[in-house]
Amino acid sequence: MTLTAEQATWFHETFDRLADNVERAVLGKRHVVELVLTAMLSGGHVLLEDVPGTGKTSLARALAQSVEGTHSRIQFTPDLLPGDITGITVYDQKSGDFAFHAGPVFATIVLADEINRASPKTQSALLEVMEEHRVTVDGVSRPVGEPFLVVATQNPVEQAGTYRLPEAQLDRFLLRTALGYPDHAATVRILDGAAVGTELLAPVIAARALVGMQELAAQVYVDALVLDYVARLVDATRTADQVRLGVSIRGALALTHATRTRAASQGRTYATPDDVRALAVAVLAHRLILHPEADFDGVTPEAVIGQVLLDVPPPTQREAP
Secondary structure, three states: OOOOHHHHHHHHHHHHHHHHHHHOOOOOOHHHHHHHHHHHHOOOOEEEEOOOOOOHHHHHHHHHHHEEOOEEEEEOOOOOOHHHHHEEEEEEOOOOEEEEEEOOOOOOEEEEEOHHHOOHHHHHHHHHHHHHOEEEEOOEEEEOOOOOEEEEEEOOOOOOOOOOOOHHHHOOOOEEEOOOOOOHHHHHHHHOOOOOOHHHOOOOEEHHHHHHHHHHHOOOEOOHHHHHHHHHHHHHHHHOOOEEEOOOHHHHHHHHHHHHHHHHHOOOOEOOHHHHHHHHHHHHHHHOEEOHHHHHOOOOHHHHHHHHHHHOOOOOOOOOO
């Protein structure tokens, strides 16, 4: 089934209302807001990596407030245990039975604050839930529900007492982005009190409607030439001189899913090469492992993806069927 023009228009209008609502709390960061919404509506998860005080937590909270679902926040610390995330089974003396106490991961949107401060074992517990959308405790598997989005934050400058996320775990995030500092005009508005507190934001859409939007995004038509373009971009990352390990097939699938969602957010029923190019850095860069020599020379994964986009020609755009 292919997305209809009427459905694409509704998707575009709802997407814009969500972005407008989140941007009331996070001023001047429309592009990042749209990236995070694209990940959510693609069924993926987001890693926000930036210096302190740029609004990473505010963005995640504003997104949670904009969706009429449940949300939770997990502050990652070195002493956090896997059971503190997933939940534990407790013996009830009155009934004589074991009862499951659900952890904070059972929510529509989960904010995992400073994920790199927890031990690798605890990180793995969260990342397993992200992949499987279910928790297994004492041999019993329990789904966390749909939709399910994890917005994880990490601080790249405070490395004391942190545990770097392995590349195999980074691959589980659909995209990685950074807020950065606001521009001068946005800074003045923030200082003037123009930003709305996240607790004051009204929900824009029900959580169950998000599932419907995800299903609509999956119906966007992607021409074979656009799929070939994605494959050629991924192949180019594997043969680049600076790269030790290129983008996996999971990364190619993530880029395709996100491309469909971006096309729907623009009110189109079909994807174009421009959709791929707009998302390539955010979706692919964190999946690369560079050679040590390239790291030493100051080469970044973002720069590699940028060069790949220059080297790999896009196909001639075709009209939707």
